Amino acid sequence: MSYIADDVDVIVVGAGHAGCEAGLASARIGANTIMFTMNLDSVALMPCNPNVGGSSKGHLVKEIDALGGEMGKNTDKTFIQSRMLNTGKGPAVYSLRVQVDKVAYTIEMKKTIENTENLILKQDEVTNLIIEDKKIVGVQTVSGAIYKSKSVVLATGTYLNAKCLHGSTVINSGPNGLAMSIKLSESLDDIGVKKYRFKTGSPARVDGRTIDYSKMDRQDGDEKIVPFSFENENIKLECEQVPCYLTYTNEETHKIINDNLSRSPMYSGEIKGVATRYCPSIEDKIVRFKGKDRHQVFVEPEGLNTNEMYIQGMSSSLPEEVQIQMYRTMKGLENCRFTRTAYAIEYDCIDSTALKLTLEFKEVDGLYSAGQFNGSSGYEEAAAQGLIAGINACNKALGKESIIVDRSEGYIGVLIDDLVTKGTEEPYRMMTSRAEYRLLLRQDNADIRLSEKGYKVGLISESRYNRLLEKIKNVEEEKERLKTVTVPPSEKLNNLLEKVGSTKINTGIKLNDLIKRPEVNYEMLEEFDFNRLPLKESEKEQVNIQIKYEGYISRQLKQVGQFKKLESKKLEENFDYDQVENLRVEAKQKLNKIKPENIGRASRITGVSPADISVLLIFLEKARQEKSKKTDA
């Protein structure tokens, strides 16, 4: 029987990484929000790897935090090892990556949600979307209860019509044996959403007591711990760090895999989903890279209160008995026992070009979606979308303006723009090479780039915002000052310069110019600089980077200027591109499908050429001139 159970502003379906950010953002801004999850004990679950961050994903977490999201804070509370990667490769690609205690992560996130005002977390299965006149009005649960709302965020992850496989074993469930959902996927068909079927996988977990770590390479965390959250900036985070380990596959491993390839559901045709190139299974790697005689395998703890170890690099859908054989060929894993078998998972997701940049469905007013449901992969990618979808769903319900992060403002912008403009035909992973202005999109300046947005939307507190303004001011003042201070040559200074491998000076030199030398940095010149402003660590870092890479930064800023010019040329939402005579058919179709908001975005659509854009611009200008002539007359 159906009955009206509640009437709220925003409903979030799912409590994974996307759902949590969406629910929290919505409630924090001030909308009455309900979050539904199929299982209350799996809030913010990490069904695969036990870590957060890494190249470009670390950037996403920093940006989520800068906008007022939760992932960075929750990670800072629950990490058990922290490393800054890529430190020698340039400031833009420094990447923070931490191991977290999975269970603690879930518990902390759930605690935060439970203690957030306006937010209700509820275990139930949403089976139907209720849509009237192309507008969402609520959802219905499996028991028939109707929850009315002004907007809805779908963040169902990999649970829609999910199927887990290894060998000939097929289990109709979501990850970790959690129940999957069929009805909601069907209800999407009713509103004509195009769906894809994607595939991903997870390696086995192994009982730590059965691993011989002495045969593996040990990897420890960094001594200096850098927090994800800007709220923890300049604070020393305490953590008893635990090590990870490294081992390798070998010829024997590869032989077992090759001998049993036909038993993999990937090769037998049982799996129909599209796999991502970003995290192939071990059998995929062996088939595709025949020349490679070994592959790295990382052994990582799942948490502090468990013996389970995650075997990164060994995702597989081969039969269980083959898996155990091949795992046992590796050094240190000779006697290993599985606690969980590796598996492949197939699930339904949508063609993300059905969405606007706000993550709202073009065809259904008030319906938003985020995360793996949109075809992405990874916790961080999901959380980033969840945050934006949550903010916009809430603002819609409250009658406020929606927000967009553009490609020049953050990786979040790149992620969402790629998804909704180009679409994706395999699970989408964030990568630094996808960001064209990445020297500007550094993890160290995510707050400077995005916290004003977070403040305006109501997710960054007044005091945090003021701290940011002060940081910006201090950095600017110090940079200006360094341009005016000249240091004279001295024995002491020349000794220092010689020591770091830089050329000595004979005449006075501006501090600014000295810092520009690659061997020199702001910090080391302290004793030659008498009027230094008392800067915080994070401010010193900004001064150093901004001076050192000034040339490159200003070049990218110029490109951003070009980019913004194109983005500011608006297009009408309901413009019919068929009326533009000289546009090629393919361009017309693509433009009509995507309905880009502006010329810049139109130019990024696959299949729309620069010449098409010229034709379009000329058409629009013509129309404008004709119109103004008419008004004149």
Place this chain on the structure above:
Amino acid sequence: MRLNLGDTIVAIATPVGSGGIGIVRISGDDSVKILSKIFKSVNDNKKVEKIKSHTINYGYIYDGDKLVDEVLVSVMKAPKTYTKEDVVEINCHGGIRAVNKVLETVIKNGGRLADRGEFTKRGFLNGRIDLSQAEGIIDIINAKTDLGHNRAIKILEGSLSNAIKEYREEILLMIANIEVSIDYPEHELEHENNLETEKKTKVLIKKMEKLISNFDKGKIIREGISTVILGKPNVGKSSLLNNLVGEDKAIVTDIKGTTRDAIVEYINIKDIPLKIIDTAGIRNTEDIIERKGVEKSKEYAKEAELCFVVIDISEKLEDEDKEVLKIVKGKKVIVLLNKIDLGKKVEVKEIEKYVDKEDIIEISAKKDIGLEKLFERLEEKFFDGDIDGDEEIYISNRHKQCLVKAKMSLETVIESVNMGMEEDLLVIDLKDSYDSLLEITGENLGDNIIDKIFSEFCLGK
């Protein structure tokens, strides 16, 4: 290829070879900035930034320390200009080479070679030019996409395109190497360090320099398709030649022939470079039907890539005509039945015995009838792969400019390595270089890097 609407563009505003003075026009935000880097006023103290709008200034263009040309420069500040952007016009006096050199200097300092019709397009889009004036822009753009695009690709088939593909591939691999080490830091990959990137970049720069110098030496542009005009006396060979090299056509250059006594004319027809060998014999004496003449014709025909056989259609076909047609048998030929304005006494069928019907065209060189048909046929033959030029011939000025830009970006890569910059920063200029090469074929960078990463490296969880 990037979508560029607001960058600074430059082009030669006067038809090439149309006279002693050439104008290089620049438009965009950086016009004045670029000029300030390359222009020295005769009045030494006069700074470019201080030049009054809409005035003419006398001075010199320098490429670094090297004097390029003596010029008159006008600076026109927005919005009262053709494009409604800042416009600079440089009047050069030193002939084609100087004009090209000035153009290059502007590009080196941040200008981008404009597309066809781009100044007009900008003027229109910025609301400066009205509808009637803008007619035809769309045609130009369309031409560029359809025919133009295919043509670009076809032109590039051959050694130049192979060279550029090779450079692109090498740059892409360098980028992918760096990117993969950034995106997958925990994986052991044979990624290159900066010194290896530097080494590879240097090799690439050398290769590009060689290709560019080919152009500079004139080899590439001057080596058109070697073409000879044959025919008995008085059929109108000279008229044809005059028509082809006439004022409205782009004469690339003309130098006294070095071989024998032939004069070589270089012309561009529909972007197809032709090297027309006009034999001294044909010009000076009318003795081609003499035995010696026939021998000579044979000789020229043998060496030529393409033969134009001219026959007087207003007179009956004679043995001498047939003799010529026999000589060119098996060669790439277009038979021109000239003087159609004076009557028709030759049947096309008679000629069909010797050459394909499509290759017989009725014209009047004097009255300018049928020439368009000749050009079209030439284009067809050219783009059907019927006529092949020598190696590396089809490098246009545009190709060269793109190559110069690509090379400059690579030089910045070396500079960055020497400055001790980290690998991520090298990618910026490697990508710029890659982009410049893509501009030659009008392709998009798209997901090339990511595809490369996953085809070359083994990654995953």
